[in-house]
Amino acid sequence: MFAQASAKTAEYAGKIVHVNEEGFLLDPTEWSPDIAVEIAKEEGIAELTPLHWQVIDFCRKHAVNGRSPTLRQITSGTGISTKEMFSLFPKGPAKKVARIAGLGKPEGCV
Amino acid sequence: MKHLLILGAGTAGTMVANRLRRSLDEAEWRITVVDPDEVHYYQPGFLFIPFGIYTKADVMKPRRNFIPRGVDLIVSSVDVIEPEQRRVRLSNDGRYLSYDFLVIATGAQIRPDQTPGLMEHEWRRTIFDFYTLDGALALAQHLRSWKGGRLVVNVVDNPIKCPVAPLEFLMLADWFFHEQGIRERVELVYATPLSGAFTKPIAARLLGDLLERKGIHVVPDFMVEHVDPDARKLVSYDEQVVEYDLLVTVPLNMGAEVIGKSGLGDDLNFVPVDKHTFLSPRYDNVFVLGDAAALPTSKAGSVAHFAVECFVENFIRYVDGLEMTRLFDGHANCFIESGFGKALLIDFNYTTEPLPGLYPLPGVGPLTLLQESEANHWGKLMFRWMYWNVLLKGKELPLPALMSMAGKQLVG
Ligand SMILES: Cc1cc2nc3c(=O)[nH]c(=O)nc-3n(C[C@H](O)[C@H](O)[C@H](O)COP(=O)(O)OP(=O)(O)OC[C@H]3O[C@@H](n4cnc5c(N)ncnc54)[C@H](O)[C@@H]3O)c2cc1C
Numbered sequence: 258m259f260a261q262a263s264a265k266t267a268e269y270a271g272k273i274v275h276v277n278e279e280g281f282l283l284d285p286t287e288w289s290p291d292i293a294v295e296i297a298k299e300e301g302i303a304e305l306t307p308l309h310w311q312v313i314d315f316c317r318k319h320a321v322n323g324r325s326p327t328l329r330q331i332t333s334g335t336g337i338s339t340k341e342m343f344s345l346f347p348k349g350p351a352k353k354v355a356r357i358a359g360l361g362k363p364e365g366c367v
Numbered sequence: 368m369k370h371l372l373i374l375g376a377g378t379a380g381t382m383v384a385n386r387l388r389r390s391l392d393e394a395e396w397r398i399t400v401v402d403p404d405e406v407h408y409y410q411p412g413f414l415f416i417p418f419g420i421y422t423k424a425d426v427m428k429p430r431r432n433f434i435p436r437g438v439d440l441i442v443s444s445v446d447v448i449e450p451e452q453r454r455v456r457l458s459n460d461g462r463y464l465s466y467d468f469l470v471i472a473t474g475a476q477i478r479p480d481q482t483p484g485l486m487e488h489e490w491r492r493t494i495f496d497f498y499t500l501d502g503a504l505a506l507a508q509h510l511r512s513w514k515g516g517r518l519v520v521n522v523v524d525n526p527i528k529c530p531v532a533p534l535e536f537l538m539l540a541d542w543f544f545h546e547q548g549i550r551e552r553v554e555l556v557y558a559t560p561l562s563g564a565f566t567k568p569i570a571a572r573l574l575g576d577l578l579e580r581k582g583i584h585v586v587p588d589f590m591v592e593h594v595d596p597d598a599r600k601l602v603s604y605d606e607q608v609v610e611y612d613l614l615v616t617v618p619l620n621m622g623a624e625v626i627g628k629s630g631l632g633d634d635l636n637f638v639p640v641d642k643h644t645f646l647s648p649r650y651d652n653v654f655v656l657g658d659a660a661a662l663p664t665s666k667a668g669s670v671a672h673f674a675v676e677c678f679v680e681n682f683i684r685y686v687d688g689l690e691m692t693r694l695f696d697g698h699a700n701c702f703i704e705s706g707f708g709k710a711l712l713i714d715f716n717y718t719t720e721p722l723p724g725l726y727p728l729p730g731v732g733p734l735t736l737l738q739e740s741e742a743n744h745w746g747k748l749m750f751r752w753m754y755w756n757v758l759l760k761g762k763e764l765p766l767p768a769l770m771s772m773a774g775k776q777l778v779g
Contacts, residue, residue, distance in 0.1 A: 278568060328524075328590075329634050329635065330634060339592070340592070342604075343590070343603075343604040344605070349561075349588045349590075352562065
């Protein structure tokens with residue numbers, strides 16, 4: 258949501274999308290499941306399983322102003338534990354799933 | 368007679384009481400503030416206590432000193448809010464207080480009970496916090512005779528009050544151990560759930576460099592699952608391990624329990640409100656100010672101050688049926704102590720991240736944004752005086768409530 262001036266573009270699945278300096282999509286409507294698969298690869302996730310998709314769908318559904326839910330909101334909303342979230346989306350799960358789902362970082366990070 | 372009820376007489380509640388008592392006619396408006404604690408704490412001062420820079424007396428004053436004439440202070444906690452009935456219940460005698468308008472300003476509290484291992488037998492022996500006065504005092508006592516080792520500062524989860532305080536703690540620790548002559552025997556580590564030193568990219572980079580120069584090691588993306596107090600290690604959800612000799616934790620921060628109990632909060636007991644007006648989307652006579660609100664800006668006294676300024680102007684229009692026109696922009700302005708008599712300053716809002724430059728006057732300063740200077744350090748120390756004598760009493764500060772781009776450099 259910051260510094261629109263420094264907005265760049267990137268190409269995923271044959272489509273040009275707008276991204277910020279950290280590689281997050283600026284416009285959630287430019288996203289598609291094919292794009293998710295490619296961003297996931299960049300994030301070191303070779304294959305998106307049904308459980309991954311459950312989380313991605315949840316985040317897309319519960320995004321507020323284009324921002325993804327926090328880890329706490331995801332775990333309480335999906336019933337998937339924090340530990341599982343870390344094995345699905347290693348390192349920073351909330352941030353990682355936000356990027357894969359074409360959303361902005363969760364608002365908890367201020 | 369209309370009744371305005373304010374829950375919590377901390378930074379935000381006290382400022383609101385002072386400012387609105389001046390603006391609202393005493394013949395028409397009764398104002399009541401409820402808080403369980405007789406003492407007002409200057410929380411930013413807790414940071415300096417572990418290093419012997421401030422004492423207990425510097426950060427405590429009787430709450431009554433800051434409540435103006437014409438405002439009733441009730442010393443009690445509130446144990447339930449019933450917005451449908453427009454009333455709250457006091458914990459001390461079970462009495463109900465009705466209101467026409469409610470301001471919730473119950474802040475955020477640390478919850479070490481939410482992380483297994485923290486509050487067990489090593490609590491305040493090898494595990495400390497500095498977000499409470501007791502914690503900061505216990506840590507001061509411990510540091511007086513600590514011989515060195517691996518000191519780990521760990522933030523359990525965000526949001527936390529004053530998100531820069533853990534960094535300040537580490538930089539002050541670096542300075543303190545230098546002065547004690549034992550810096551080379553101390554390893555300083557910052558384990559954070561963020562992927563860098565701060566949330567916003569430019570500040571994260573600049574602050575990250577500063578930490579590195581000071582020999583403070585950052586462990587990013589570290590989300591603690593439990594602490595093993597006997598083995599002295601932090602274990603994360605993805606089974607990373609960080610060992611420590613001395614753990615300084617910033618436990619999970621949550622809103623007051625009464626919020627959760629009254630069904631008003633999110634999963635951390637913070638109350639969702641409109642980010643420009645602080646009005647609850649569910650109840651048109653409930654506002655939430657300060658740390659209690661779930662807002663995408665820092666939980667900080669400076670934010671509460673700018674927010675209250677906007678809120679007060681809006682409130683006196685709102686009660687007359689007029690539109691609220693002073694829209695809050697998320698303005699935050701935080702000093703960052705960096706040790707050796709210096710500090711940095713950051714100034715930002717909902718849409719502009721912290722940038723380098725000069726503040727408040729372009730080309731002049733005297734304060735420097737995102738760069739260390741002695742002027743900033745004096746600014747931070749002076750802030751305590753300002754807090755007690757100017758801010759709480761709701762007097763004007765010569766700083767604009769909304770953020771300004773003047774003096775900021777756009778960096779790529
Ligand atoms: C270590 C530390 C360093 C900090 N440094 C800075 C800094 O440098 N700059 C800065 O701007 N900010 C800083 N802050 C943050 C700042 O102190 C807070 O953001 C600010 O005090 C928030 O004000 P508030 O009124 O929302 O909450 P508080 O001031 O915490 O007040 C909340 C009040 O509500 C009362 N309350 C709680 N529950 C109930 C209940 N059920 N019924 C009635 N009353 C209740 C409490 O007793 C309390 O008095 C720091 C905080 C800490 C802990």
